[in-house]
Amino acid sequence: MGREGVGVNLETSLGYLLKEASSVLRSAMEEVLRPLGMSVTHYSCLELLAQRPGLSNSELARGAFVTRQSMNVLLQALERDGYVTRPAEAPVGKVLPTRLTPRGRRSLEKATVAVRSVELRMLAGMTGTEQSEAFRILRRMIHSLRDGNAETTRS
Template sequence: MEDRVRPAAPHPARDVTEHVGYRLKRASAALRSAMDKALREHGLTVPQYSCLELLDEQPGLSNADLARGTFVTRQSANVVLRGLKDAGLITRADVTDHGRALPVHLTPAGQQRLHVARESVYAVEVRMIEAIPQRRLAALLADLDAMAEALTD
């Protein structure tokens, strides 16, 4: 068996739990778990909530737009949209005037559900950001954006 040379770590770390990627994943998993718990009370999943938020900001988005904005595949977005439509929270045109994209809109029930759920989600975010000094929040957000941009093809 051939001896393999271990590549140098990207920064000093005693073990994998001290790597930036590990810490980001841990924070992401904790956020997802807290959001899942908060949204369960409103009968929503995180992807459903994310779709409602995007549609509130940009009515008429297509399935592909929503998939990109919620970080899921188009097939997964279709499942999410079907659930939202069955719950009466969105409307989706059967045909479109141009192209193939079918615009999606919130219903009044969708707007109401979003409003109530948003309070729960924002409470989760408040809990999360209260764990760091307020003076460091802007730098943290800039650093997260820079890391994402560094990995974007």
Template sequence: MAESEDQPLGFLVRRLMARLRPQATMALRPLGLGLPEFVCLRILDDDPGRTSAELARHTHVTAQAMNQVLQGLQDMGLVTRPATAPSGRALPAQLTRKGSALLKRAEAAVGEADDQLLAHLSHADRRELKRLLFQAGNPPADDAAACPPRGAVARGH
């Protein structure tokens, strides 16, 4: 236990992601999705109407890369954006029914990859790990207001 406590958090999270990424990628491949597409669908499911620029900031990719992801999702009929912007140039994106249905299948596939990766942990330990990671990434409202994450967008939930 002491060995893990001496490691920087970023190193531990990065190491876990290095193991999870290939498994999640393989799980998504039969569905015609990559990890960037999956993440984009998840964000739009949680917060419909995000623009390409907002999604790019949220996922730490370039605007051009996110535009390509969104265009691909649109071509697959998973996401819809208006032909013209309601104001300015921003085109808010929404999941289609097909996109929501595929997201459910993708979440199940990634869930199986998670389970394989964490098979050596008890069910209680897995729940605790997820709870702690969520709590670490979502500070209480007092803290969040004092120091919002870079590129944070106010959410109505």
């Protein structure tokens, strides 16, 4: 009531709902990762490395949706604690390929179980069709937002 059509109604805004969903998901993940002494970014980094070994700092940052500076801070801590290794010298250029250590892999395994439980809870009550529908719609939203990125950028 009031403001219909004029602007952004929070009750019916997909953007607001997306933010809410993301917030709830993050809380749920933090809750199950906290007992393991791990943050969401921490977990994301390890999971990325497990699935794509040898990723660089910048690539990890993009994959975890943080800046490379933030990821660098995290990587230094992970390296110090023996979860990942990076060569002292760059094999080519300045890129330092990062890899999980056995310790990092073990740590990730426990985290993955926890995170999967959250993912499953989120999907509870959704049919397979709905899940692929959700997947398709989210991809479309991302693409629409990205291509029309900056009004004056390119062309």
